[in-house]
Amino acid sequence: MATRTTRCERSRTAQPATSAPAVAAPLAQLGLYLDGFHRRDGHPDDQMRAIHYCAQRTADLIQCALFDGTGADAKLIGIEYVVTESALARLPEHERALWHSHAYEVTSGQLVAPGLSAADEHALMEKIAHTYGKTWHTWDTTQPLPLGRPELMMSFTADGQARPGLTDARDEALGISAPEIRARRADIHPPPLLPGVDRGEEGESCAGPGGECR
Numbered sequence: 001m002a003t004r005t006t007r008c009e010r011s012r013t014a015q016p017a018t019s020a021p022a023v024a025a026p027l028a029q030l031g032l033y034l035d036g037f038h039r040r041d042g043h044p045d046d047q048m049r050a051i052h053y054c055a056q057r058t059a060d061l062i063q064c065a066l067f068d069g070t071g072a073d074a075k076l077i078g079i080e081y082v083v084t085e086s087a088l089a090r091l092p093e094h095e096r097a098l099w100h101s102h103a104y105e106v107t108s109g110q111l112v113a114p115g116l117s118a119a120d121e122h123a124l125m126e127k128i129a130h131t132y133g134k135t136w137h138t139w140d141t142t143q144p145l146p147l148g149r150p151e152l153m154m155s156f157t158a159d160g161q162a163r164p165g166l167t168d169a170r171d172e173a174l175g176i177s178a179p180e181i182r183a184r185r186a187d188i189h190p191p192p193l194l195p196g197v198d199r200g201e202e203g204e205s206c207a208g209p210g211g212e213c214r
Contacts, residue, residue, distance in 0.1 A: 029055035030053040030054060030055050030064070030065055031053075031055065032052075032053070032054040032055065032056075032062075032113070033051070033052070033053060033054075033070075033113065033114055033115055034051075034052035034054060034064070034111060034112070034113055035049070035050075035051055035052070035111070035112050035113075035114055035170065035174065036049075036050055036052065036105055036110055036111040036112070036155075037049055037050060037105075037110055037155070037156060037162060037166060037167070037170075038050045038135060038137065038153040038154070038155065039153065039154055039155070039156065039161070039200070040137075040151055040152075040153060040154070040200075041151065041152040041153060041154050041200035042200060044154075044161065044200070045163070047162060047163055047166055048068075049068075049166070049169075049170050050066050050067075050068075050077070050078075050080075050135075050153075051066065051067040051068065051069060051070055051074065052064040052065075052066055052080060053065050053067070054080075054082070059084075060083055060084045060086070060087035061081065061082070061083055061084075061087070062081070062082040062083075062131075063079070063080075063081055063082075064079065064080040064081075064082065065079060066078040066079060066080055066135070066137070068141050075139060075141050076138075076139070077137050077138065077139045077141060078135060078136050078137035078138050078139070078150070078153070079135070079136055079138075080133050080134065080135040080136075080153075081133065081134045081135075082102075082128070082131050082132070082133045083099075083131060083132055083133075083134075084130065084131055085130045085131065085132070085191065085194065088132045088194055088197075089194055093195060093196035094196075096132075096194060096195070096196035096197050097196055097197070097199040098134050098152060098199075099132040099133060099134050099197050100132065100133050100134075100135070100153075100154045100155040100157075100197060100198055100200065101132055101155065101157065101190075101193050101197050101198055102128050102129060102131050102132065102133060102155065103129050103157075103190035103193065104155070104156055104157045104158060105128075105155050105156060106125045106128055106129040106185065106188060106190065107129065107182065107185055107188055107190065108156070108159070108178065108182055109177075109178035109179065109180070109181030109182035109184075109185060110156060110162070110167060110178055111125070111128065112174070112176060112178075112181065113125070114174055114176075118184070122184065122185065122188075125185060125188060126188050129188055129190040130190065130191060132194070132197060133155065134152075135152070135153040135154075136150040136151065136152060136153070137150060137151045137153050138150045138151075152200065153200075154198065154200030155198075157198055
């Protein structure tokens with residue numbers, strides 16, 4: 001037997017289960033802005049600036065959404081997970097092959113946190129120097145749409161790897177100087193790297209059957 005639904009009941013049924021502020025809560029957590037560079041696994045000359053908006057997920061994990069800029073028209077290009085040294089040390093070496101170190105990014109002044117005070121940024125970088133990242137880019141923005149499979153990305157690990165002008169262009173846009181930041185971070189001394197990381201320099205990160213990432 002059918003029952004009648006009153007206007008009030010229909011109105012309550014149509015209400016969203018969660019209020020708008022709660023729906024946006026995950027995005028609101030991405031309040032840490034980091035600015036750095038990535039290069040494609042196995043193709044070290046394929047380099048780009050990457051804008052990170054990050055949130056602390058647990059004591060061992062930071063999660064970041066990656067964009068190609070900071071403006072309203074910025075494109076979402078990927079994700080990065082950042083873990084502590086102790087967390088990565090518990091993982092098998094074949095998994096570590098997918099992760100890159102942050103030590104050189106920090107000490108070189110390539111990775112910056114615009115918006116933080118110099119003291120707060122320095123304290124943050126002391127911590128990030130002990131972390132590792134797993135990064136997937138989902139959109140090569142030279143194409144109009146995200147095509148193909150996600151690409152594993154790596155970091156710079158030594159002087160001379162970044163193409164000429166890459167860091168300078170970013171520094172000019174932000175009004176900063178990586179060489180000056182490098183000098184201020186001379187007291188940051190990262191620990192020795194864990195075995196098995198930064199394999200992208202040899203293109204060996206994705207070495208599973210058929211060349212697929214394990």
